[in-house]
Amino acid sequence: MKRSSTYHSYLSEKVCQDGRQRSGIFPGATVKIVRKMDQGTGTTTEGRVKEILTRSSFHPHGIKVRLEDGSVGRVCEVL
Incomplete structure (x- = not known):
């Protein structure tokens, strides 16, 4: 199912507020x-x-990482 760009804006604002800067x-x-x-x-x-x-140093939906368990996703919070 294709999502609109509005959905992606919502996702980046509501879910991924931290984790968009690679430096952190x-x-x-x-x-x-x-x-x-x-x-x-x-x-x-x-x-x-x-x-x-x-x-890149910034991504609006979060920096993509691989975790030690092999999971891949975009960072939404740095603990």
Whole structure:
């Protein structure tokens, strides 16, 4: 199901307020992410960052990371 850009604006404002700046995220940091399959519900997964996948310094929906357990998603909160 295709979502409108309004949905993505809502997601970035309501779910991913932190975690949009790459400078605040580093390997070993504890974060909450929203995985691609959970974007519709906004369910978060907590873990430690293994690898930062987003190359740019900022992303409006959150920096994409891989957690130590292998989960990939966008950071919505740095703990």
